[in-house]
Amino acid sequence: MKNCLACGHAQEEGRFCGKCGTPFENAALEQAATMNSIKDEQQSQYAKTVQGTTQNNEQIELIKKQSKLYFNYFLEQLKMPSANFNVDATWKNSITSMIIFVVLTALAVFALIKTFFSGGLGFFESFGPSFIQVFFYMSLFITLLIAISVFAIFLTSKLFSESLSLTNVISKIGGYYTLPIVIMVISILLGLLKSFTYSIIMIYIGVTLTIGFIPIFVMIKLLSNKSKTIDSFYGFIFYLIVTSVLSWIIFSFIIDSAIGEYLNFLL
Incomplete structure (x- = not known):
């Protein structure tokens, strides 16, 4: 049993859909291309999410580093302001x-x-x-x-x-x-x-x-x-x-x- 991927019509044999005339191989290729496009988009979105998360983590680490440096400076100046x-x-x-x-x-x-x-x-x-x-x-x-x-x-x-x-x-x-x-x-x-x-x-x-x-x-x-x-x-x-x-x-x-x-x- 073959199912047309374009309209969903089912038939026993043949290279073309008896309802819409779509070739079964082309429909399969179109579906595969669509699935690949969706997969690529998901991978791209995931890569952007990972990149954004990495940038946020880098910014947080930079803020932590600068805060630590300022805190050390603050303690040093509090002990010896004229140093x-x-x-x-x-x-x-x-x-x-x-x-x-x-x-x-x-x-x-x-x-x-x-x-x-x-x-x-x-x-x-x-x-x-x-x-x-x-x-x-x-x-x-x-x-x-x-x-x-x-x-x-x-x-x-x-x-x-x-x-x-x-x-x-x-x-x-x-x-x-x-x-x-x-x-x-x-x-x-x-x-x-x-x-x-x-x-x-x-x-x-x-x-x-x-x-x-x-x-x-x-x-x-x-x-x-x-x-x-x-x-x-x-x-x-x-x-x-x-x-x-x-x-x-x-x-x-x-x-x-x-x-x-x-x-x-x-x-």
Whole structure:
């Protein structure tokens, strides 16, 4: 019994289907070709899946490797912050530390603000700023202050000390961010434990270190290592003036924008 693979008609003998006229051999070849095409497509899809899985595994391994390298860098800098002061190859890790500090600071401030508006006074909870508002403004504010410190040190070094690139300055400043990161983590933990007074103190210490003491310490080290014809004292005064003026401008802009948006939210 022969079955036509084109229409399914069954007959005892003959080379052609008595119903549709399709040659039995051609139908078989067509089916074989179709099966081969399906098989090739399945193999291609499998190969793409395996390749995608391999790429994902490689990316995961790369992330693990980079995380391990940063963690080792973090521990080293926490033990000896000034160890890599004259090393220029750590600026990527320094940027990572800066980003982590900005994120942790924004989270810590949001947790405190949220608690202030909702702690025992549910009526006022709906008037509190949203997470996006707090995170955006705090991240922007801290990032701009860090950028001001980097720019002020970069400009002062060009005029009064050794000529440094922006990556050099970032590397030198960011190497000291490990301690502020730890302080911000402690602040968040204290906030979760409802120890809000100590949490605020930790935030104040962390921000003061990052925006105030660390840049000043780096600037003093640079001016003491090498100074041009102009006395380093005037270089330090120049740095303070640039930092103060730019910080005042940024602070005024952020405060005005935040207050204006919050008033619009209330109205």
